Structures are given as structure tokens and as C-alpha cells.
Amino acid sequence: MSEVVTVAGVSVEPGTRRDIAPSASESFTGDRTTLPLAVINGIEDGPRVFITGAVHGDELNGIPICRQVLDRLDPSTLRGSVIVVPIVNVLGVQIGSRYLPDRRDLNRSFPGSHTGSMAARIARLLLEEVIIGSDVGIDLHTAANHRTNVPQIRIATDDDVSLGLATTFGAPFVLDAKLRPGSLRETAGARGVPVLTYEAGGPLRFDDDAIDTGVRGVFRVLRSLDAIDDAPAPAHDQPMILHESRWLRAERGGILELHVGPGDHVQPGQPLWTTSSALGAERASIEAEEEAYVIGSTTLPLVQPGQALLHLALPGDRLPSEDDPTEEEDEDDPDEPHVP
Template sequence: MTVDPGARRDLAPPASESYTGDRTTLPMAVLNGVADGPRVFVTAAVHGDELNGIATCRRLLDHVDPATLRGLLVVVPIVNVLGAQLNSRYLPDRRDLNRSFPGSRSGSMAARIARLLIDEVIAGSDIGIDLHTAASHRTNHPQVRLDTTDAVALDAAVAFGAPFVLDAKLRPGSLRAAAGDLGVPVLIYEGGGPSRFDPDPIDVAERGILRVLHRLGMIDQAPAPAHGHPMVLHESRWLRAERGGILELHVRPGERVEAGQPLWDTVSPLGEERAVREAAEEGYVIGATTLPLVQPGQAIVHLALPGDRVPSEDDPTEELEDDEDDEDGPLPA
């Protein structure tokens, strides 16, 4: 496959086929600049119900002109095409595509799609941006997740300009982990919730990608960040309901909270019992549930903590669970 300098070519390599023999393709746009520069990929909808990235990619393709681009840009707006058709996070066989990398050419449907993406998009790239939203019944404040020990990735993440940059562990089987094994750093953008278009997270994502392209010298101009200089954070935890009931949430994603500040109440249906949860420490709300009814143990608020901290046995730091799944996997059973 060749793309002339200063041109765009839309491709649709076959990814799978149904039992009727109908081909499922992986639509992508390849923009080849007029001068040498980095190779960057942008992917979205690895989870089929995470739609904000689809809108972001469409807007990005409207604004990047290969006639003035330096380097190569590959945009894949819907990686999990079959899941998107069903408005499902997963593939029809219930596999999580973002647990299936690097995949194989003769494996499951998820493995084959993952291998195709590795071979055609990720391998040979200098850096990638993978667009996500929160999982079902959650929302995320715009944030970029990465390994902050990677200087190249951290520089790009700060340039992106989302409100928060969060250090996040790699998950086996994820796109980010497989790309890292190939020496390709990947920024994970999280913003908004599934099964809808959220205008603000889409705007932050579009601005951020353009700012990264500008930082890499691929384009001449980039918009200002939507939320000013980002805050780099190294630890986060989910706070959980101690009692079930009707949820009255007192904080919003993006809000700074102080120790002792009420975060939420849970109230019994008749109102005779009320449990109040207060913040034990300072932090920033980077995600929250959208459910009005909760059960004991349910994750309610995702709090990022300032500074470098070492958790104790009495105050454990929980994994990002469904948020770097949101990036990497389903909620634990």
C-alpha cells in the first residue's frame, strides 16, 4: 500500500467475516504528509460502546490537511466494528478486544482484529493515542493516562492539555501494553461516558490530538488547551459505598475536594436511614458513577491524589479496574 505525499487514502482491510460470509473491515484513513516527520496513530472505539472517540476522529480528519502535514497520520475511528454495531463494549463472542493484544492471525475474532491493528497500524509508529470513555454507568473527567516514566509519552501527554495526566499501570493484553512491547508509547485518553456523544470531552480530545501533532512538529498551528495546564497525578483510588440506597452525590468530576468534605449520602427508600461519606484526604474527582441507586461495595467516586504516596495495608490503593478499563477490561465479578 502506498500513499502519495500530500495525499489521504481511505482503506478498509478485512478483519473478520460473519457466518453468512459477509466481510467485516477495519476502516482507516492514512494521511501522508509532504515532508518527513513522525508516524502517529489515533484509534477509537476499541470498546464498541465508547463513542466519543468516533466523533473526535471525524473532526480530526476535517482539520488535518495532508498537503501541509509533516509525517504520517493513521486514524482508525472504530476498531471494534462489530461491537459498535451492537452498541456493546465487547465483541459478539463476549471477548474484550482490549484484553486480546497482540492477537494472532489464526485465533479468535478478537485476536485476529488485534493482530490486524498491530500489523497495519501500530508497528512502525512513533507514538499513538487511544481514545476511550468510562465504562457503563460511569463518567470520566477528561484525562490522559500513561507510564509517566516514559519521557516521550509524558511530554506528549502534557502537551495534550487535558485537565489531568494520570500515571497508570500497564494491563496485560491491552493495546497500550502490546504497543509498548514494540517500543511504541501510547497515550490513553479518557473522557465522558459510553453510548453517547459528550461535547466537552470530544472538544478536549480534538484539541489535545492537534496539540500533540504540533508538539511533534507535524502541523504548524494548534488550538489552546481547553482547560489550561494539566495536573500530573500518580495515584488514584475508587471510593465505595458502605451502605446501599438512593445516592445523593455532592461532588462532580473535575472537582477538587478537601479532607472532611461530604462526597455523597446514601438514603433508604423511606428516608429513615442515611449514611454520609466524607473525604478522608485531599484529592481530585476524575470519575464517578452515574447510577442513582447503589449497593454496598459499589464504586462511587474515583479520586486522584496529589503527590507521590505509598499506600499502607489499612488504606490500600485500588487498581483502576474498569477505567484503565475503561481502558483495559470489564468490572471485576
């Protein structure tokens, strides 16, 4: 028999689900803003897993993933407990923004504090009520503005537990990604809670492939942890482990024609993109310097010099690059200067 799980002062008995809405913030008129979450406490002992969506308020694919997981999880057969928070950044989602109304990035605001900024308070609430006490977390993101990501899990691949779960998840790619200060993943990891960051699709839309791969992945992780008996087949049988990545940037402004897309395996000398003027004159034609996988791309057809166009990664090797390879990581603030 499992134990009672208590979240935000609410006790959840074994074999039951409780939906809870602790206060996260308050409007200027005094209206309460909540952090809606569901606690599914299984009938038997097992791991505690948390699943978070929309930490960035314009990254929506995690919301339907969480809802589908909630639809199918049955507390009468679950071993352990699952805490699902479909929308962490409620205020950002309301205004379609990555950021909170105080212009802070919630995923740079952990561990947070009860007396700090709006972002710090929400981060602290999530840390204390959801993250601490969990065994594993899955944090659901998408690419930032005007970009899209192939479904991929980002972890520190030198952590065997994370690597095993990331491979089980079944996204096409697993990317070794440095921990960013103040991120949910970094803060949880420092407290012994490994977190898989799932990056899939683009902002402000629901992407069916990203959602399906994510739902399968969540259930496959739960099965791997022995919380449930059965899980769907993986979206991809053998995820490619990628150890280094970088964004390729436009050298010339113009109208963009991409010759490759997300998920493509490119070979040295393969055309990547052409930019041309409004009257059709070709300005730049770029080829791949080496074999790589396209794990993300711009969605904009018009480009300026310096704009990031393709996110390329190599399996098991390092790409020569002057850029910080994670500078453009979509867990990050795309406008933020390099943070060492």
C-alpha cells in the same frame, strides 16, 4: 519529500489521503466486516502517528474526535503521516457493546494472532498495519458502563516522552496508570511506540466537552511532534499530574446523593455522598479523608454495598488503599477480577 506509506497493501503517495477498508472479520453469511481507516501521508518527512477510537464498542467519543481530525488534516501541509481508525471494534459498536460478539475484550487481546479468536485477529491486524511503524499513538476511550470520566490522559509517567506529550495534550488530568497485559498501550509500548490513552466522558453518548478537549489534544500532540504548524489552545493550561487513584465504594445500599462531581477538588472532611432509604431515612454520609481530585464517578442514582461511586486521585502522593488502584481502571474489563 516524504516516502510512500503502505497500509494493508495499499500505497499512499506523499501529499495524499487514502481511505482503506481491510477485512477484519466475516459474518455467518459471508459478509465482510472491515476495519475502516484513513491514511494521510504528508508532503514532507515527519513522524507517523496513529489515532484509534472505539476499541471498546460502547465508548463512542473517539469517533467524532477522529472525524474532526480527519476534516482538518491537510496532506499538502502535513509533515509525516497520520493513520486514523475511528472505529476499531466495528462489531462491538454495531451492538452497543464494550465487547466483541465472542465476549472478548479487544483491549485484552493484543498482540493477537492471525489464527486466534475474533478479538485476536482484529488485534493482530491493527498491530501489524497501524501500530508497528508508528512513532506515537493516541487511543481514545470513555468510562465503562454507568460511569463517567473527567477528560484525562493515562500513561506511565516515568516515560519522559509520554509525559511530555500527555502534558501538551491539555486534558485537565494526567494519571499514572499501570500497563495492563494484552492492552493496546502495553503491546505498543513493548514495541517502542508510546501511546496516550485518552479517557473522557461516558459510554453510548457523545460528550461535547470530551470531544472538544480530545480534538484540541490530538492537534496539540501533532504540533508538538512538528507534524503541523499550528494547534488550538489547550482545554486546560496546566494539567494536574496524578500518581495514584482509587475508587471509593458504597458501604450501604440506598438512594444516592453525590455532593461532589467529576473534576472537583475535595478537601479533608468535605461531604462526598449521602445514601438514604426509599422513605428518606439517612443510611450513610461519607466525607473525604484527605485532599483529592474527583476524576470519575458513577452515573447511577441507586447503589448497593460495594458499588464504586467516586474515582479519587491525589497529586504526587499515594493514597492508602487496600484495593489495587487500577482495578477499576476504565481501560479494564469492569467485571474482570483483579489481574496481577
